[in-house]
């Protein structure tokens with residue numbers, strides 16, 4: 001199954017806000033319709049429109065989002081463009097990591113998890129604890145690094161694709177992702193998300209993408 005919203009990933013600028021792969025109310029009770037509406041319609045939309053504004057009249061007008069992210073990463077003069085382009089990409093990825101359908105990890109993904117972490121339980125615990133431990137805004141990620149799955153965290157808009165790491169799962173732990181529903185209880189939010197909402201089919205697909 002193809003992920004939703006590939007228009008923002010495969011196209012060159014100007015970018016469009018990608019469609020959500022679910023309805024805003026579908027992730028309840030774990031994430032409320034209100035949270036998804038603000039997160040998608042306000043935050044994600046703004047990252048996309050700001051990216052389009054910032055590249056007007058620049059060399060990036062016909063670039064893909066991924067090219068812009070890789071080109072501007074680590075360049076202090078391009079920090080604002082990097083932040084908005086990376087957030088436009090990160091949110092596309094995050095939405096596709098979520099599903100209201102009960103999807104269990106299938107054999108290929110389970111093999112990768114078992115060989116990298118020892119067991120699914122150890123993997124889930126590490127994904128939760130690392131995501132919760134991110135100080136301030138950022139993300140918890142599962143990435144593929146030289147054939148091994150690893151759990152990492154990144155700050156603010158930073159994204160694995162800026163570091164040549166292949167993202168498999170991404171969890172947004174900015175306060176805007178959970179504060180309306182969980183206030184300061186980030187751990188409760190991440191536990192509910194990992195236990196109930198991960199689209200393991202999307203994760204498995206990301207193992208295969210090069």
Ligand code: MN
Nearest residue numbers: 043172174177
């Ligand atoms: Mn977010």
